[in-house]
Amino acid sequence: MHRLAQVSVEIIDQCVAQGVPFAREYGGLLDTRSFGGAQVQRTFYARGQTGQQLLLGAYQALERQIGLGNVEMNSRHEMLELVIVDGKARGIVVRDLVTGEISTEMADAVVLASGGYGNVFYLSTNAKGCNVTATWRAHRKGAYFANPCYTQIHPTCIPVSGDHQSKLTLMSESLRNDGRVWVPKAEGDDRSPKDIPEDERDYYLERIYPSFGNLVPRDIASRAAKAVCDQGRGVGPTKLGVYLDFADAINRLGRQAIEAKYGNLFEMYERITGEDPYEVPMRIYPAVHYTMGGLWVDYDLQSTIPGLFVIGEANFSDHGANRLGASALMQGLADGYFVLPSTLANYLASGPLEKVDASHPEAVAARADVEDRIGRLLAVNGDRTVDSFHRELGQIMWEHCGMERSEAGLRKAIDEIRALRDQFWQRVRVSGDGEGLNQSLEKAGRVADFFELAELMCIDALHREESCGGHFRAEHQTPDGEAQRDDERFAYVAAWEYTGTGEPSVLHKEDLKFEYVHPSQRSYK
Amino acid sequence: MNLTLRIWRQSDPTDKGRMVTYPVDDVSPDMSFLEMLDVLNERLILAGEEPVAFDHDCREGICGACGMMINGNAHGPQRGTTACQLHMRQFSDGETIDIEPWRARAFPVIKDLVVNRGAFDKIVAAGGYITAPTGSAPEAHSTPVAKANADAAFESAACIGCGACVAACPNGSGMLFTAAKVTQLSLLPQGQPERYTRVIGMVDAHDEAGFGGCTNAGECTVVCPKGIPLNTIGRLNGDYLKATAKRGDTPGT
Numbered sequence: 001m002h003r004l005a006q007v008s009v010e011i012i013d014q015c016v017a018q019g020v021p022f023a024r025e026y027g028g029l030l031d032t033r034s035f036g037g038a039q040v041q042r043t044f045y046a047r048g049q050t051g052q053q054l055l056l057g058a059y060q061a062l063e064r065q066i067g068l069g070n071v072e073m074n075s076r077h078e079m080l081e082l083v084i085v086d087g088k089a090r091g092i093v094v095r096d097l098v099t100g101e102i103s104t105e106m107a108d109a110v111v112l113a114s115g116g117y118g119n120v121f122y123l124s125t126n127a128k129g130c131n132v133t134a135t136w137r138a139h140r141k142g143a144y145f146a147n148p149c150y151t152q153i154h155p156t157c158i159p160v161s162g163d164h165q166s167k168l169t170l171m172s173e174s175l176r177n178d179g180r181v182w183v184p185k186a187e188g189d190d191r192s193p194k195d196i197p198e199d200e201r202d203y204y205l206e207r208i209y210p211s212f213g214n215l216v217p218r219d220i221a222s223r224a225a226k227a228v229c230d231q232g233r234g235v236g237p238t239k240l241g242v243y244l245d246f247a248d249a250i251n252r253l254g255r256q257a258i259e260a261k262y263g264n265l266f267e268m269y270e271r272i273t274g275e276d277p278y279e280v281p282m283r284i285y286p287a288v289h290y291t292m293g294g295l296w297v298d299y300d301l302q303s304t305i306p307g308l309f310v311i312g313e314a315n316f317s318d319h320g321a322n323r324l325g326a327s328a329l330m331q332g333l334a335d336g337y338f339v340l341p342s343t344l345a346n347y348l349a350s351g352p353l354e355k356v357d358a359s360h361p362e363a364v365a366a367r368a369d370v371e372d373r374i375g376r377l378l379a380v381n382g383d384r385t386v387d388s389f390h391r392e393l394g395q396i397m398w399e400h401c402g403m404e405r406s407e408a409g410l411r412k413a414i415d416e417i418r419a420l421r422d423q424f425w426q427r428v429r430v431s432g433d434g435e436g437l438n439q440s441l442e443k444a445g446r447v448a449d450f451f452e453l454a455e456l457m458c459i460d461a462l463h464r465e466e467s468c469g470g471h472f473r474a475e476h477q478t479p480d481g482e483a484q485r486d487d488e489r490f491a492y493v494a495a496w497e498y499t500g501t502g503e504p505s506v507l508h509k510e511d512l513k514f515e516y517v518h519p520s521q522r523s524y525k
Numbered sequence: 526m527n528l529t530l531r532i533w534r535q536s537d538p539t540d541k542g543r544m545v546t547y548p549v550d551d552v553s554p555d556m557s558f559l560e561m562l563d564v565l566n567e568r569l570i571l572a573g574e575e576p577v578a579f580d581h582d583c584r585e586g587i588c589g590a591c592g593m594m595i596n597g598n599a600h601g602p603q604r605g606t607t608a609c610q611l612h613m614r615q616f617s618d619g620e621t622i623d624i625e626p627w628r629a630r631a632f633p634v635i636k637d638l639v640v641n642r643g644a645f646d647k648i649v650a651a652g653g654y655i656t657a658p659t660g661s662a663p664e665a666h667s668t669p670v671a672k673a674n675a676d677a678a679f680e681s682a683a684c685i686g687c688g689a690c691v692a693a694c695p696n697g698s699g700m701l702f703t704a705a706k707v708t709q710l711s712l713l714p715q716g717q718p719e720r721y722t723r724v725i726g727m728v729d730a731h732d733e734a735g736f737g738g739c740t741n742a743g744e745c746t747v748v749c750p751k752g753i754p755l756n757t758i759g760r761l762n763g764d765y766l767k768a769t770a771k772r773g774d775t776p777g778t
């Protein structure tokens with residue numbers, strides 16, 4: 001945390017130097033704004049595209065290195081296995097997604113930057129390609145998986161419109177700076193929003209949390225939305241939605257000011273829903289957005305396997321049980337630009353490592369495992385598609401390991417996941433063969449790993465008998481429905497060790513020591 | 526709604542390829558175009574046929590992966606919209622829709638609707654960056670950027686590298702993509718030191734990668750989902766002229 005705070009300033013300097021077009025004030029200096037969970041304006045931004053622009057900055061810097069011949073890029077390749085030699089990470093097995101060729105790359109160290117696993121829920125705001133395979137394969141080879149149950153559900157997403165839904169779109173958090181969240185006071189009020197008078201509206205975040213209002217942290221805003229919908233006060237065709245209304249802001253600041261700030265988001269919303277948010281309040285509902293859990297790493301970002309480093313959303317570091325807005329990008333950039341270059345160099349300097357090549361028995365075995373798995377997936381030739389299994393798995397997870405978890409629900413989920421996983425291996429149909437581009441095969445391998453991860457997430461959620469951040473256990477809440485922590489028993493990172501398929505994972509605890517600031521019951525009232 | 530799709534099927538880069546007709550029923554107007562293709566693919570898989578390969582990732586208009594020609598238009602009929610953001614309410618019941626991959630020399634087809642846009646990476650590698658070794662960056666506030674320039678740079682930075690501009694261009698030119706990056710970086714004070722080597726490097730790489738020349742047809746900006754304006758190409762040309770003059774070249778060689 002301390003280190004992250006220190007280098008965060010340099011991140012902005014670095015990105016500005018690369019040409020990332022952050023928003024500017026009229027004086028030409030960088031502009032800031034407030035973001036969920038913070039009452040001060042302290043977040044630098046690039047309209048609604050901050051992440052995209054930071055990514056492009058990093059991509060351009062990488063392309064420069066490729067042009068200079070320092071980096072060799074293999075796009076459209078997927079890592080499917082980790083190679084360990086003498087206890088150290090020494091390579092990976094990849095499949096060329098275009099030709100289907102399996103190959104082994106040997107190295108002195110391996111860095112995983114493979115992102116989060118939110119797509120275990122099938123529907124999430126993540127890109128469709130996000131998956132857990134890289135980190136899960138490493139976990140199976142001995143890297144501990146930390147806090148898998150910590151997932152962030154983002155409050156401002158466009159609601160699901162039907163069974164065909166393939167992903168959910170986030171409406172940037174920044175919208176909560178100017179939008180006001182409300183639902184009708186009465187249950188089952190079917191009137192159009194403009195026919196509902198002011199005094200029949202419940203601006204519930206402003207009512208319950210007067211000091212933070214619409215800017216309460218994500219988990220609180222999400223759970224509050226679920227609560228009002230559970231009370232039958234949800235809006236829109238599915239009744240799983242709340243209004244995010246810009247009428248006041250438009251009156252106060254003018255349409256132009258709102259357009260300048262959020263124009264692209266409003267357009268995006270209109271394209272998806274067919275409704276104009278300048279005229280009709282937006283409808284939003286929470287959706288899975290970010291996974292705080294990931295492979296356990298030490299201060300050097302090294303996992304429990306020497307030589308395996310994990311950066312960005314793929315590791316568990318920095319965010320605890322709940323991430324605040326804007327800090328994922330900060331962490332990812334800090335890891336990649338400022339931390340890893342020193343720690344990785346340090347590891348390499350401790351060498352020299354023994355020379356190994358792809359003919360090493362461990363490498364040959366890892367490759368054979370990959371080929372065998374692909375063969376098994378193709379051989380089932382059943383009667384259900386990969387997506388149909390993925391959707392069903394997602395529903396189980398959303399229902400029982402989503403915004404609110406309970407002992408009974410989690411136990412049920414574990415049974416259901418195991419049963420569905422068995423079905424998957426008996427009934428899945430993967431079309432085509434292992435040669436060439438085969439998107440159905442790619443998805444099948446990823447969903448197979450999601451099944452295993454899903455079970456561990458539920459086990460982790462079950463063992464953590466407290467509520468904290470994104471993990472809300474129904475049994476552990478204060479009388480007014482807030483998260484009830486139990487720091488006596490649970491002030492630790494839960495790092496799980498894989499011990500074999502069907503064997504229970506072993507829990508390792510890393511105690512959390514708070515020297516300066518002590519955790520306490522949060523209050524946003 | 527019920528639709529008839531005519532889709533380009535090509536099993537690999539060496540296959541000649543052909544249009545194949547598929548009826549799709551029960552399409553909801555709330556589906557995105559890619560969700561409609563998902564529905565088709567689910568049915569094809571269960572019927573023992575190969576699903577249609579198409580690229581996609583973010584499904585919200587920011588990664589640039591999902592490009593395809595829809596009824597002859599890059600990204601389909603709605604302006605300022607990527608194929609993944611296009612929704613079926615833009616079509617009518619009973620319609621026949623033609624779906625094809627980008628067609629351009631620099632973007633060879635890999636399979637069905639999937640093309641290789643790696644040529645764009647080569648253009649960027651040849652100068653589409655600002656050299657800023659990690660850790661040596663000056664304090665960001667030490668160089669103010671006039672808001673007008675910052676805003677214009679931002680407008681150009683919005684390019685998602687989708688390749689629609691190339692697919693729509695009668696010459697298969699990648700000039701709008703190249704100009705967007707040149708414009709963004711040359712409007713910022715940080716981009717000045719490499720301003721002229723950048724433009725030459727990028728334009729040369731563009732030509733080498735097999736993109737055609739720009740004849741100001743203007744189709745690119747019409748289909749660009751991010752509204753990159755045509756005047757960026759004017760800016761690129763201006764910089765290119767100055768750069769070649771500095772280098773002592775005759776422009777255009």
Ligand SMILES: Cc1cc2nc3c(=O)[nH]c(=O)nc-3n(C[C@H](O)[C@H](O)[C@H](O)COP(=O)(O)OP(=O)(O)OC[C@H]3O[C@@H](n4cnc5c(N)ncnc54)[C@H](O)[C@@H]3O)c2cc1C
Binds near residue numbers: 130134170314327
């Ligand atoms: C819609 C949205 C908006 C967001 N907005 C913000 C924001 O405003 N501020 C903020 O701080 N954070 C935000 N976040 C979170 C932040 O963007 C992510 O946490 C961050 O991008 C993660 O970066 P990463 O490099 O760790 O992983 P990713 O960006 O997910 O990259 C992982 C890469 O690894 C590849 N990969 C995965 N598995 C394999 C494999 N087996 N083999 C080969 N390649 C593989 C993937 O294809 C992907 O390219 C947002 C996230 C989303 C989804």
Ligand code: SF4
Binds near residue numbers: 701702751
């Ligand atoms: S300029 Fe527009 S059309 Fe061309 S690649 Fe960029 S976003 Fe796509």
Ligand code: FES
Binds near residue numbers: 582583588589609
């Ligand atoms: S899938 Fe990313 S832009 Fe369409």
